Amino acid sequence: MPAFRFIHAADLHLDTPFAGMSGLPDRLRRHLQESTFAALGDLVDLAISSEVDFVVVSGDVYDASESSLRAQLRLQEAWNRLACANIPVYVIHGNHDPLSSSRLRLSLPRNVTVFGGSRPESATAVRRTDGQPVAVVSGISYPTAAVTENTALLFRRDPASPLYHIALLHANVDGQEGHDAYSPCSLKDLRASGYDYWALGHIHKRQILSESPWVVYPGNLQGRSLKETGPKGCYLVEVDDNGETSLHFRELDHVRWTELSIPIGELATEEAWKERVEERMEEVRGDLSGKTGIVRFTFTGRGPLHALLQNGRGGHDLLAELQRRETGRLDADASLPLHSVVWPVGFKAKTGPDIDRARLAEEDSFLGELLRLTDRALSSGDLRDELVDTALTPLMDNRHLRELLKSLGPGERRELIEQAGALAASFLLEEDMRGGSD
Known part of the structure; x- marks a missing residue:
C-alpha cells in the first residue's frame, strides 16, 4: 500500500454569530466573528504546507442551514486555494447544514466532492505526487436537519479493494451526553463495518474512541462558547506503506x-x-x-x-x-x-x-x-x-x-x-x- 497523508476536520461552523456576548469592544467583537474564517484559512495553510494528499470534512461546514453569502464565498475561496495546490476535498453535510438547506448554490471547484444523502457514496483518493490510488473515501450527508436512523449500518467495506478505507459520518456514537442523538450508532457498529478510519463529526470535543479501527472526533476548528474550552483544530493523519496510522493534532483556533x-x-x-x-x-x-x-x-x-x-x-x-x-x-x-x-x-x-x-x-x-x-x-x-x-x-x-x-x-x-x-x-x-x- 502506498504511504499517504490527509487532514481530518469537522464542524467548521462558518460565520457563527457569537450571540449573547455583551460588552465586547467593537474590535474584539469583529475578531471573534472572524475567528471561524481565520481557522478555515489556517486549515488550508496547513494542508498546503504539509503537502497532504487530500482533506476530509465531516459535516457542519456552515453554522446554520440558511448560511450567509459571506460564509459561502469564503468557503469557495478556501476550496479554490486547495484546488490550486491540487488537493482534493471530500465533504459531508450535517444537522446544521443539511442538503435541504435554502442557501444559494455557488459552484464548487472540481477538487471538491460532496457526498449525497440517500446512501453512502464513495470516491477513490489518489496520492498527489504520482496519482497512485491510496484510499476509498465514503460518506453520507444529512438530507434534512434531523437524521435519527443509524446510518452507520449502511457502510460496508468493499472486500475486493486492498485500499485503505475511510468513512465520513456525522453522528453521535454511544449516545454522548449534551449532543443531539442524530445518526445514533455504537462503537460496535463502526468496528463491524471493516473500515480502517472513521472520520466523525458532530461532537465538538476531540476524542479518539478506538485505534483498531480508528474512530476519531477531531472536534471543531474554533471554540464558540464556554462549553467548548481548550485547544481546537484538526488531525493530520499519516498512513505508512504497511497501513499503520498515526495521528497528529494541530491547533487552528484563534480565540x-x-x-x-x-x-x-x-x-x-x-x-x-x-x-x-x-x-x-x-x-x-x-x-x-x-x-x-x-x-x-x-x-x-x-x-x-x-x-x-x-x-x-x-x-x-x-x-x-x-x-x-x-x-x-x-x-x-x-x-x-x-x-x-x-x-x-x-x-x-x-x-x-x-x-x-x-x-x-x-x-x-x-x-x-x-x-x-x-x-x-x-x-x-x-x-x-x-x-x-x-x-x-x-x-x-x-x-x-x-x-x-x-x-x-x-x-x-x-x-x-x-x-x-x-x-x-x-x-x-x-x-x-x-x-x-x-
Whole structure:
C-alpha cells in the first residue's frame, strides 16, 4: 500500500454569530466573528504546507442551514486555494447544514466532492505526487436537519479493494451526553463495518474512541462558547506503506475559551481575592501564544468571601473593572495585537460559607436537616431530579425557558442542588447571627 497523508476536520461552523456576548469592544467583537474564517484559512495553510494528499470534512461546514453569502464565498475561496495546490476535498453535510438547506448554490471547484444523502457514496483518493490510488473515501450527508436512523449500518467495506478505507459520518456514537442523538450508532457498529478510519463529526470535543479501527472526533476548528474550552483544530493523519496510522493534532483556533477555577479558602480579604484574579489573568495572557483569551472564573471552596460572591455585587464590580482595563488597552493602541487580549466574560460562584459543615450536618436542627437533604440529593439521581423539577415547575409556562430547562443534564442539575443548598445554608446562618445579636 502506498504511504499517504490527509487532514481530518469537522464542524467548521462558518460565520457563527457569537450571540449573547455583551460588552465586547467593537474590535474584539469583529475578531471573534472572524475567528471561524481565520481557522478555515489556517486549515488550508496547513494542508498546503504539509503537502497532504487530500482533506476530509465531516459535516457542519456552515453554522446554520440558511448560511450567509459571506460564509459561502469564503468557503469557495478556501476550496479554490486547495484546488490550486491540487488537493482534493471530500465533504459531508450535517444537522446544521443539511442538503435541504435554502442557501444559494455557488459552484464548487472540481477538487471538491460532496457526498449525497440517500446512501453512502464513495470516491477513490489518489496520492498527489504520482496519482497512485491510496484510499476509498465514503460518506453520507444529512438530507434534512434531523437524521435519527443509524446510518452507520449502511457502510460496508468493499472486500475486493486492498485500499485503505475511510468513512465520513456525522453522528453521535454511544449516545454522548449534551449532543443531539442524530445518526445514533455504537462503537460496535463502526468496528463491524471493516473500515480502517472513521472520520466523525458532530461532537465538538476531540476524542479518539478506538485505534483498531480508528474512530476519531477531531472536534471543531474554533471554540464558540464556554462549553467548548481548550485547544481546537484538526488531525493530520499519516498512513505508512504497511497501513499503520498515526495521528497528529494541530491547533487552528484563534480565540481560546478557558474556564479557570480559583479556591477561596486561603483568600481572607477582598484585596487578596482581587489580586488572585489578576494573577490568573496574567498567567492566561502568557500562555495563549498567539490567541485571544475568553475566560470565565469559577470560585470554589469555603471561606469568608462566600457571602460577597453569592450576593453577586462584588463579583459584578470586579468583572466590570477588568473588562474596562482590557477595553482601555485596546482603545489606547489601535495596533495592539488581539492575541495579547484576555477578556473576562463572567464569574461563577460554587462556594460555601466558612463553617464546619460536617458538624452542622449532624445537628438536630432545620439547618442540619437541610444539609442532610442536600447530601442525599447529590448522591441520588432520582431525588435530585425530583427536587429540581419541583423547583422549576413555575417556570415551565414560558416556552423558551421550558426548552432550556428540559436540556439540563445531570451535571447541571447537580450544580443547581449544590448552589441552592449553599445559598439556603448561608441565609439560615445569617438569620441565626442576627437573632443572636438582638
